[in-house]
Amino acid sequence: MKKELEKIQMGEYLDFDEKKIEKIMTIKLNYLNGEISLEEAKREMKESFNQVTAQEFAICEQYLQKYGISDDVLAERMDEILEIFEGLLVSNKLILALGHPIRTYLDEVDALRKVLNQMREMLKKNFIKNQWAEAYDRLTEIDIHFARKQNQLYPALESKGFDKPSKVMWTLENNIKDMIKKAKKYLESDQDEEFLKLQDEVIEMVEDMMVKEEEILYPTSMDLLSDEDFVKMRKGDDEIGYCLIESPPPYGREAEKDVGAHSNNELLKDLADVFRKHGMLNMTSNREVLDVSQGKLSLEQINLIFKHLQVDLSYVDENDIVKFYSDTKHRVFPRSPGVIGREVQNCHPRESVGTVEEIIRAFRAGEHDEAEFWLEIGGKFIYIIYNAVRDEKGNFRGVLEMMQDVTRIRSLTGNQRLLSWNDKKENIKDIEEHPGQENRYGITKQTVIGDVIKEYPFVKEFLFQISPKFSKLNNPIVFKTMASIATMEMISERGGFEVQDLIDKIVVEIDKRK
Structure with a gap:
């Protein structure tokens, strides 16, 4: 097992006792493989250690797949695994400056706990629908908390070799969102009894997730990620938004700068660097004209075209790496710079990865060139189409995803032959x-x-x-x-x-x- 331990990428960023990790792994594997009971696993763990840090717990989770424990098993049995460490898990209280991304997550956890406490109090009193509706309006903002983790924090951790949050916690987060939606439907349809029966489970699921965040995810993130990583993360956080709290102040070297303007300038600079690297231009200005397939455009014009398209674009290259998304003001789903350079499989919840991989496989094999989907979300009708990207020789070069809110388009009937402005500046x-x-x-x-x-x-x-x-x-x-x-x-x-x-x-x- 020691030889295996030396291979893990996230170990490059953490100091750990290999013998301790081996012992923890042996107990966990014996339990997960059915060789010992939960009580025996707990007893062995307590007899072996006085405490286990969040970082030690996390590094063991990363190793489990090497020994045949799948992400599905991890997601389904995470509560059992945590129970093995009952009374042993320790993590230092994090004291961080305002604006630090982890401090922001912790502030959101505090805000969410206030909502949960209010819900606990309401369960003791007579049912009042409006009070519950207001509480659920606030609780639903947990979607923003999860979206920022999935688009910002998880990609940073993946870059250090810690991909279990993407593959396991994302599924648990979706389970929470589904449970909240289910409860909200009961509330809206006046099924009061069914709604109230769900509340203990909703509260427990949300609280359990926040404990996992506080005790394992955030302390491990602080050890794995550098301050430079957090500065970069903070630049993209505003793209997603915040849950139940005001927008935090900027963090790090860019604290006094306009983050949005800086991001746009960085995008232009990065694109220019790519063009220079491949000998496509020698330019000192983003206004210099480039030869594109049908015309001549400057880098600035290319960027403006992408920003003004009435459809969201994402491009994944032939190596399954996300290379680009269009920064449109009407974006259907949240995106942030953290997605760039990330494996596309880690940009989707675990239950959707199989579909994503099948699309890429069929495109790469030349079996298909197009796949389309549509779904209804929050009163909107969303149309999504995936196209295989191939070069002039027919070689597979990646996947282009195009997504659009077509709610209004679907409602159109008859003919529109006269000029009609759609920018709200009517005559x-x-x-x-x-x-x-x-x-x-x-x-x-x-x-x-x-x-x-x-x-x-x-x-x-x-x-x-x-x-x-x-x-x-x-x-x-x-x-x-x-x-x-x-x-x-x-x-x-x-x-x-x-x-x-x-x-x-x-x-x-x-x-x-x-």
Whole structure:
């Protein structure tokens, strides 16, 4: 076993006692392979050690697959494995500066615990639907917490050889999200008894995940990752947003800089470096013209085209590495710079990896060139298509994913032969001459709330005034995430309004302010 221990990549970043790790591994494997009982495993562990650190626990998890323990088994039996270490697991309390990504995760855990405590108190009292609805509005923000881990923290850990969070914790996170959705459906359909029966399980699942984060994930992350890794991570965190907390301050060397502008400049610089490396250009300006397949474009123009496409693009190369995604303002699912350079298998929950690998296999083998999917999420209809990317000789060069919210497109009927602006800047005179067709500001149920607020910033404050349920928009990062995807129809449902009623209120407010 010692020879095997020397091979693990994450061991390059941690100091550990090989004999201790071997002993821990022997006990765990004996239990998982059915050679000893849970009680025997616990007794042997307590007789052998006074304590086991989070880092030692994590490095043993990474080794398990070398001995035939699959990620499926790990996910299903994680609670049993943790029970073996009952009373032995120790981790130092992390004291970190505001803005440090791990401090941000810990602050979110504190905020989530407050929601759980409120839920525990409500279980002792008479059922009041509105109170539970408000609690679940807050609890649902855990999706943002998970999304940032999956797109930011897990890729950084993978780069150090620690891929178990991506492969195991992601599945547990999806189980939590599914349970919350199930409970929320019961609540919305007035199945009060079924809803209340689920609450202990919901609370336990969320609390259990947060304990795993605090005791194992975050301490191990602090040991594996460098400060430079965390500075880089912080730059991408805003892309995803934050759960139940205000946007944290910048962290590290870039603390005083505009992170967004810096990221865009870095993208242009990185692309320019790639072009130079392959002898495609010798340029000192991103305005220098390049010969593309059909035309001539500068690097700046290429970047602008990608940013303004009405479809999200992601490109994975022939080695299954994510190389690019388009930074569009209407992005369907969250993305952050942490995904670049990551194996595509680690960018999906474990239960979806088989489908991803089958698509790549069929494309690589030349059996197929296209795969399409569609799904309904939160009132939106999402269309996804994967295309095999091949060079002029037919060699497989990767996969292009294209994703689009086609909700409005699906609703179109008849013909549109006359000029009609879709940027919400309607011809007011024309609308006034045809009353009853549409309000003068072009606001419909499919209008994205971010577009309205961009044009009329005071509408954001107005929403706070008419319903406390809109208060989460006060978080700038949550607002940034929601603003690009939430339609008036979705916003009205969240606020408890009929969509036309909410539109009418906003129109009246705009009229008053103009």
